[in-house]
Amino acid sequence: MPDAPAPKPASGPRRAMERLGLLRPIDLALHLPLRYEDETRLTPLRQARHGETIQFEGVVVSNHIETRRRRQLLVSLRDDAGDSVQLRFLNFYPSQQKQMAEGARLRVRGELRSGLFGREMVHPQVKPVDADTPLASALTPVYPAGAGLPQVYLRKAIAAALPRAPLDELLPAALLPRTLPPLRQALEFLHHPAPNVSLATLEDHSHPAWQRLKFEELLAQQLSQLQSKALRAQHRAPVLRGTALVERLLAALPFELTGAQRRVGEEIAADLASEHPTHRLLQGDVGSGKTVVAALAACVCIDAGWQCALMAPTELLAEQHLRKLVGWLEPLGVRVAWITGSVKGKKREALLAQAASGEAQLVVGTHAVIEDKVQFAQLGLAIVDEQHRFGVAQRLALRRKLAERGLEPHLLMMSATPIPRTLAMSYYADLEVSTLDELPPGRSPIVTKVFALAKRDEVIERIAHEIGQGKQSYWVCPLIEESEESDLQAATATHAELAELLGDDRVGLLHGRMKAEEKAAVMARFSSGELPLLVATTVIEVGVDVPNASLMVIEHAERFGLAQLHQLRGRVGRGSAASVCVLLYNGPLSESGRERLKAMAETTDGFEIARRDLAIRGPGEFMGHRQSGADLLRFADLEDDAPLLVAARALAPKLLAQHPAAAQAHVQRWLGGRAELMKA
Structure with missing residues (x-):
């Protein structure tokens, strides 16, 4: 029998609808208007x-x-x-x-x-x-539409799809907030609102019909997170109990832990003693001491006879961790291996052999740690720093290192970008969250000053004064070299200028295109105090810890994100000397640029900075690759819809326990395959 002819590809408006993902009646039903025209x-x-x-x-x-x-x-x-x-x-x-x-x-x-x-x-x-x-008997909807998709065609398609869309109530009426209308009624109203409705409530999404949709997707997200957490509870992880090495580390440290560090260390130790894999997020503002908490967790793991891996997004940050961990743990007899992309040849082979045999008890490195060639004898704990910079696949690769033994390593994720409460309640609802909310004693407050670039010469004079006082400074530029497309001062040009003014032997240069050994040599000179001034790109954003540095200059600060500015500012204020962060901007400023610089001048509180950043930019950049770039919230707004999020968070466990089939159907309706992305 001859093969049936292949179906003709869709053309014109149908093809345009496919590009928008409008394939099924439910897709069309959930394709909501941008605005309305009054033709009544x-x-x-x-x-x-x-x-x-x-x-x-x-x-x-x-x-x-x-x-x-x-x-x-x-x-x-x-x-x-x-x-x-x-x-x-x-x-x-x-x-x-x-x-x-x-x-x-x-x-x-x-x-x-x-x-x-x-x-x-x-x-x-x-x-x-x-x-x-x-x-017209109702307001006329105007829909999001791409090229080749007329509004008239789209309106007809949606009107035809609405009666066929599976919009039956999945949620028991007794569990729903009483102020919310039925789902089908809400959608039919939003597609064809009555002429007497307040247009303002439709446009700002405060109408009860909009509230129902936002509640639906927030609930789906909460259910998905709880399902992910329950699924992990079925998996097994090594039971890690060990106190002797922890006590030896505490006795050897040259400082006392803060109360927050002790509390969080105990929370993590309790996780590691469980037979179920932990997924804990350790968040803390810049300088709150996350590395020593990671060292405590590593000690518990190693003392129990298992290996620990610590992965950071950049070689510079990984090397900062390595330097501290080697200094603390090697005197206690812990073998530490260093695996990054720049380690080559026989040295790399030797390090891989140490990891595979178990001789290396702690492996520190970049994403190279998760390559297939890197095998562990028994990986009990994976620590991921600046976790939002890693993708779903990378975190899953770490967790699969024990797969052949039917086990999963415990996973501790760290972030120096504090997460606003609403974001933690939604996108991170499947994680346990520990917060370092106390800075170590002796840290100096940081004063932030905002100046136009016209004051640049005065700032250089201030740096010369700081150098004369024996202090150290950073000067951060957003580019590495001059570009025809940009008039920004490049790091190379700024380094040459400042070296000529202040002395070639007093100014170092650090950027991402330098070889690893070159970066290490410059950082060693700056850390030892030999270099008073370091000109750098954002490669120093996290992990760099030089207590004697008390002045941070960020050139073209308007081009940086708020979280990034806060991270850079956190490189100073790590010693007892009063510290200053100078933000140089080139006007005129955009509205968001003005808001970012204003926030930096008004507060040094990382949680307040994070809250304002979320308000300015939305959740996308906080999430990094947790959803592989897919924003799971189409309708709800975390800042405006916090009460709905609280209600959804309260309902989700009840629905999952009492009506599991309805809960699963609800997640499938709203998230489909995207629910899988929540599991990493």
Whole structure:
């Protein structure tokens, strides 16, 4: 039997709908309007104001094509009160001219403007009518649409799909907030709202119909997180109990732990003693001492006879961890291996052999740690620093290192970007969260000053003064070298300029394109105090700890994100000397740029910085690759809809326990395959 012919590919509007993911009736039902047009009433021309968008009816008085400057169709229309307006069409078809013949009655919608010859409308919507043609009974929706997808086509497709979409109530009525309408009713209303509804409540999404949709997807997200957590509880992890090495480390440290560090260390130790794999997020502001907490966790793991891996996103950050961990743990007999992309040849082979045999009890490195060639004898704990910079696949690769033994390593994720409460309640609801909310004693407060670039010379004078006092400074630039596309000061040019002014032997340069050994040599000179000034790109954003550095200059600060500015500022204030962060900007500032610099000047609290950053940019960058770039919230806004999030968070465990089938169907309706992304 011959093969059936392949189906013809969709073309035109259907192809455009496929590109938007509008494949099923439910997809179309959930494709909601951006805004609405009011076609339910007519406005007499004499009552209309210039600049106002109105709908009116009139009879065509004249119709002609003018070709003086460019070819255009001019149609003069008179309404029932005798007032006239000219319709101007710069692009038109002969059929349109015929449709608007003299004597035809038209219903017109457009913006009323002042033209050279009186009032006019340019390219209005036009519809032939008679005196009995009814007006629209509902507001007209305007949908998000790509090229090749007319609004009329999309409206018809959605109107046809709505009755066929599976919108049955999945949630028991008794568990739903009483103020929310049924789902089908809410969607039908949003696609065809009554003319007497407040447009403001539709546009700001505060109408109960919008609230129902937002609650639905927040609930789906919460259910997905709880399912992910329950699934992990079925897996097994090595039981890690060990106190002797922890006690030896505490006795050897040259400082006392803060109360927050002790509390969090105990929380993590309790996790590691469980037979179920822990997923804990350790968050703390810059300088709160996360590395020593990671060292405590590593000691518990190693003391129990298992290996620990610590992975950081950059070699510089990984090397900062390595330096501290080697200093603390090697005197206690712990063998530490260093695996990054820059370690090559026989040295790399030897390190891989140490990891595979178990001789290396702690392996520190970059994403190279998760490569297939890196095998562990028995990996009990994986620590991921700056976790938002790693993707789902990378974290899953770490967890699979024990897969052949039917076990999963415990996973401790660390972040120096504090997570706002609403974000923690939604996207991180499947994680246990520990917070270092106390800075070690002796840290100096940081004063932040914002100056225009015109003050640059004065700032250089201040640095010269700091150098004379034996202090150290950073100067951060956003680019490595000059670019035709940008007028920003490049790190290389700034280094050359400052070296000439302050002395070549006093100014170092650090950027991401340098070889690992070159970076290490520069950082060693700066850390030892040999270099008073370090010109750098954002490669120093996290992990760099030089207590004697007390001045941070960030050039073109308006080009940096708020979280990034806060991280850079955190490189100073690590000693007892009063510290200053200077933000140099090139105006005029955008509104978001002004908000970022204002936030930096007003607060040094990382949680407040994070809250403002979320308000300015939304959750995308906080999430990094946790959802592989897919934003799971289409309708809800974490800042505005916190009460709905609280309600969804409270309902999710009840629904999962009492109505598991309904819970699963709800997650599938709203998230589909994207729910899998929540498990990493």
